[in-house]
Amino acid sequence: MLDGGRQEPMTTREIRLDIVRAVRIGLLGGIVFLYLTLVGLVGAFSERPLISGFISLGQTLLLLSMLGVGYVTARLLGNPSAKSAAPQGRAIFMSSLAGFISGGILAMLVIIGQRIDVRDVFVNATTELYQILTFGRGLPGVWLLPIVSGVAAGISAAASRLPGKIRSPIVWGLASVAFFGLFSSLFRTILTGISPGLSPFARLFFAPGEGLTPGGAAVFLIFAAGAAASRRLGGQTRVAKAIRSKVAANPRLRWLGYALLVLVALLLPQVSGPFLSQVLALVGLYVLMGLGLNITLGFAGLFDLGFVAFFAIGAYTMGLLTSYGPQGLVHISFWVAAPIAMLVAMLGGLFLGMPVLGIRGDYLAIATLGFGEIARIVVGSDFLAPWLGGSQGIIGIQKPCVGRLGPFVAEGVPRDCFGLELVGPQSMYYVVVAGVVVAALVAWRLREGRLGRAWMGIREDEDVAEALGVNLVGTKLLAYSLGAGFAGLSGGIFAVLVGSIFDSSMQLFVSINVVALLIVGGMGSLPGVFVGSLFLIGLPELLREFSEYRLLFYGLALIVMMQAKPEGLWPSATVRRELHAGEEPTAMSEAGANPA
Amino acid sequence: MPLLASNNVTKRFGGLVALSSLDFEIEKNAIASIIGPNGAGKTTFFNCIAGFYPVDEGEIVFDGHPIHHLRPDRISHLGISRTYQNIRLFANMTALENILVGLHGELRSTWIGSVLRTPGTQREEETSHEEARRILRFAGLQGRGDSLAKNLSYGDQRRVEIARALATKPTLLLLDEPTAGMNPFETEGMIAYIRRLRDELGITILLIEHQMRVVMEISERISVLDYGGKIAEGSPDQIQRDVRVIEAYLGRGSAEQVLEESVDAHPRGASTATFDG
Numbered sequence: 001m002l003d004g005g006r007q008e009p010m011t012t013r014e015i016r017l018d019i020v021r022a023v024r025i026g027l028l029g030g031i032v033f034l035y036l037t038l039v040g041l042v043g044a045f046s047e048r049p050l051i052s053g054f055i056s057l058g059q060t061l062l063l064l065s066m067l068g069v070g071y072v073t074a075r076l077l078g079n080p081s082a083k084s085a086a087p088q089g090r091a092i093f094m095s096s097l098a099g100f101i102s103g104g105i106l107a108m109l110v111i112i113g114q115r116i117d118v119r120d121v122f123v124n125a126t127t128e129l130y131q132i133l134t135f136g137r138g139l140p141g142v143w144l145l146p147i148v149s150g151v152a153a154g155i156s157a158a159a160s161r162l163p164g165k166i167r168s169p170i171v172w173g174l175a176s177v178a179f180f181g182l183f184s185s186l187f188r189t190i191l192t193g194i195s196p197g198l199s200p201f202a203r204l205f206f207a208p209g210e211g212l213t214p215g216g217a218a219v220f221l222i223f224a225a226g227a228a229a230s231r232r233l234g235g236q237t238r239v240a241k242a243i244r245s246k247v248a249a250n251p252r253l254r255w256l257g258y259a260l261l262v263l264v265a266l267l268l269p270q271v272s273g274p275f276l277s278q279v280l281a282l283v284g285l286y287v288l289m290g291l292g293l294n295i296t297l298g299f300a301g302l303f304d305l306g307f308v309a310f311f312a313i314g315a316y317t318m319g320l321l322t323s324y325g326p327q328g329l330v331h332i333s334f335w336v337a338a339p340i341a342m343l344v345a346m347l348g349g350l351f352l353g354m355p356v357l358g359i360r361g362d363y364l365a366i367a368t369l370g371f372g373e374i375a376r377i378v379v380g381s382d383f384l385a386p387w388l389g390g391s392q393g394i395i396g397i398q399k400p401c402v403g404r405l406g407p408f409v410a411e412g413v414p415r416d417c418f419g420l421e422l423v424g425p426q427s428m429y430y431v432v433v434a435g436v437v438v439a440a441l442v443a444w445r446l447r448e449g450r451l452g453r454a455w456m457g458i459r460e461d462e463d464v465a466e467a468l469g470v471n472l473v474g475t476k477l478l479a480y481s482l483g484a485g486f487a488g489l490s491g492g493i494f495a496v497l498v499g500s501i502f503d504s505s506m507q508l509f510v511s512i513n514v515v516a517l518l519i520v521g522g523m524g525s526l527p528g529v530f531v532g533s534l535f536l537i538g539l540p541e542l543l544r545e546f547s548e549y550r551l552l553f554y555g556l557a558l559i560v561m562m563q564a565k566p567e568g569l570w571p572s573a574t575v576r577r578e579l580h581a582g583e584e585p586t587a588m589s590e591a592g593a594n595p596a
Numbered sequence: 597m598p599l600l601a602s603n604n605v606t607k608r609f610g611g612l613v614a615l616s617s618l619d620f621e622i623e624k625n626a627i628a629s630i631i632g633p634n635g636a637g638k639t640t641f642f643n644c645i646a647g648f649y650p651v652d653e654g655e656i657v658f659d660g661h662p663i664h665h666l667r668p669d670r671i672s673h674l675g676i677s678r679t680y681q682n683i684r685l686f687a688n689m690t691a692l693e694n695i696l697v698g699l700h701g702e703l704r705s706t707w708i709g710s711v712l713r714t715p716g717t718q719r720e721e722e723t724s725h726e727e728a729r730r731i732l733r734f735a736g737l738q739g740r741g742d743s744l745a746k747n748l749s750y751g752d753q754r755r756v757e758i759a760r761a762l763a764t765k766p767t768l769l770l771l772d773e774p775t776a777g778m779n780p781f782e783t784e785g786m787i788a789y790i791r792r793l794r795d796e797l798g799i800t801i802l803l804i805e806h807q808m809r810v811v812m813e814i815s816e817r818i819s820v821l822d823y824g825g826k827i828a829e830g831s832p833d834q835i836q837r838d839v840r841v842i843e844a845y846l847g848r849g850s851a852e853q854v855l856e857e858s859v860d861a862h863p864r865g866a867s868t869a870t871f872d873g
Binding site: 442445446448449450451452453454456457460461463464465466467468469470471472478482 | 646647648667668669671672673677678680684686687688689693696697698700701703705706707709710711713717720721724760761763764
């Protein structure tokens with residue numbers, strides 16, 4: 001950039017090329033804008049303020065898209081270090097042009113929409129939407145949209161060329177405002193849950209209802225930007241590095257960290273109230289299933305798209321064993337029924353594993369896809385309705401009781417619990433956590449042992465593994481049945497948590513969820529299961545506005561993951577290296593010295 | 597009694613006869629080679645021995661047991677181990693883990709033992725890790741144990757693959773082109789290494805090899821395959837003079853000429869000539 005003056009005078013050809021590019025991106029951006037508004041995202045999100053009285057989530061979404069158009073244009077015109085890069089001023093101008101065009105296309109929608117009623121085709125093209133797009137001014141304000149879009153894109157292009165130490169605080173500051181704004185009600189609930197005395201404090205930052213107060217937004221912006229700036233300037237890195245190396249060197253400190261994490265996990269439902277506990281319990285159930293599929297798919301590489309079948313087996317076993325409704329069989333306690341549900345699911349895994357033993361890869365995915373559907377149709381069938389309830393499901397599932405459980409009295413009457421009955425999600429959460437802890441421990445120990453290595457060998461190359469003495473039949477069946485066992489436990493706890501189960505809960509989508517969370521978290525990685533569940537299950541539950549667009553975001557998230565980080569958010573190899581770093585410093589340094 | 601004998605083994609792929617009535621024997625403690633032009637059926641024969649392919653006719657007897665109907669893992673337990681023409685390491689596992697998978701058949705611990713961390717399992721894990729490290733050291737790979745297999749150099753990958761095969765405690769080791777793609781220096785190291793396997797560990801070695809210099813230097817006995825049948829067998833000197841062998845490689849007519857040249861050349865000279873380049 002400094003030697004911009006010495007460069008050859010830019011030819012008209014170059015400029016024309018850049019204009020063509022900018023127009024192309026502008027048109028594409030316009031299509032994206034149209035899509036986002038017409039599927040109703042902007043309209044739906046506009047009801048939720050990000051900063052109260054200042055900017056709504058819908059406006060943020062549009063603004064983000066505009067910034068995106070600017071960023072993409074600036075990137076496409078070349079980064080400053082490249083030889084053929086457009087000079088700074090031109091890049092910003094072209095980005096503004098692209099943004100202007102995109103905004104213009106959206107403005108066209110408003111103009112057309114005012115004359116012709118397009119609601120027959122586009123249900124979401126409402127008058128409210130036009131109000132949002134014209135900043136509340138109606139048709140006379142329509143010219144604002146392209147201008148705002150152009151300015152935003154230009155700013156974004158300029159920012160993308162700023163040096164990192166200036167850009168990073170800005171990005172972090174804005175991102176933290178967006179984050180806290182998005183989850184404002186969550187944080188407010190937690191703050192007031194910790195102590196009611198904190199509620200005036202919470203009111204300072206979080207507006208009533210949803211969103212941040214302008215003051216709170218400023219505080220978060222300044223704080224995050226300051227933290228990022230100081231990190232960039234190297235003030236904090238030395239301290240952070242020292243802490244990190246100390247933790248790595250001392251396993252006791254690491255355990256302290258884990259203990260702290262567990263403590264937070266245990267206290268969370270107490271401060272967060274029943275809604276968040278319900279969400280967390282659901283996340284936990286998916287973690288449990290994820291840990292199961294992580295054995296089958298992550299460790300042994302055996303695709304299973306019908307994982308919901310084992311969830312169903314576990315849930316229905318639990319229902320039959322503990323329900324006081326018409327379908328209840330033996331009325332035993334949850335604590336006895338849970339291991340039985342697990343065992344039955346394991347048997348199910350064994351039986352379903354046998355016919356697909358010889359099938360590999362993609363074919364396996366298709367073959368197992370059928371299992372989940374079969375399970376759903378079987379439990380909902382009229383033929384089995386006298387036993388499994390058909391579409392009426394199994395109701396009246398006895399809650400777990402810590403203490404003595406009274407005798408069974410009559411159908412429809414829950415058994416008395418002499419002790420602590422775990423009724424609400426806040427107490428059931430602990431049952432889920434206990435299950436997850438046990439499952440994670442089992443999975444971790446299995447992976448470290450002889451069987452885990454055999455699974456990984458099968459995943460990598462099953463012919464070679466067999467030639468090395470690994471019995472494929474037994475090893476694969478163990479992978480199926482142990483994975484199924486975790487899913488069965490998850491289903492059993494789910495049945496108790498909800499208190500009733502229906503065939504409609506056993507959707508194909510459950511299986512897809514579990515596979516997707518493994519992909520997002522990182523195949524074969526235990527922490528990845530937790531991260532993936534929080535991301536794919538927890539997030540959509542918390543952002544209720546998203547629920548309608550859940551699949552859209554799913555697809556987007558998966559595509560972005562595959563493009564940007566195919567190994568997952570928390571891949572297993574790094575984890576393994578981390579685990580080994582403390583144990584074998586010499587071997588590691590030697591290996592590090594030979595990066596062949 | 598030979599350690600491994602195939603009697604009348606035939607293997608067809610549809611209309612293609614990959615092996616036709618192949619008789620082959622290898623004595624205990626020998627180093628023997630199978631050579632032949634591309635597509636002669638060498639690797640198919642290895643796959644039949646290792647149990648990857650069922651044979652259509654005939655039988656393969658190892659150490660007194662017929663093995664041609666056994667699964668690969670059973671054959672591995674009996675004491676046959678192999679490497680592959682194109683390296684087939686578990687790429688995303690470390691070198692040590694690769695070897696530990698090779699030890700799988702030697703270990704007794706169950707999954708319940710692993711979950712409960714029983715003292716027996718713990719002890720076995722420790723000894724197996726020690727054993728794996730010992731095998732790594734024997735292969736000259738100390739310090740590489742924690743590298744992912746895919747990050748190792750080509751020569752090291754070949755060594756890890758052999759080390760992994762050794763972990764199954766074989767009495768017969770099948771090496772499929774162990775020096776393929778190696779430079780002369782690495783090849784020399786590999787030849788010495790293969791000798792050590794036989795001399796120090798007492799493992800019988802059968803190899804497929806294309807580099808004639810390696811074959812002639814290391815083998816005590818050479819069998820030549822062509823079109824799935826054995827066309828010659830004997831000591832390196834006998835094979836070098838065998839007209840049918842030269843014909844199989846170079847075609848009729850060239851045989852006379854080559855024969856004269858190979859008689860002139862010193863049998864263990866610096867020449868790196870190979871029959872098929």
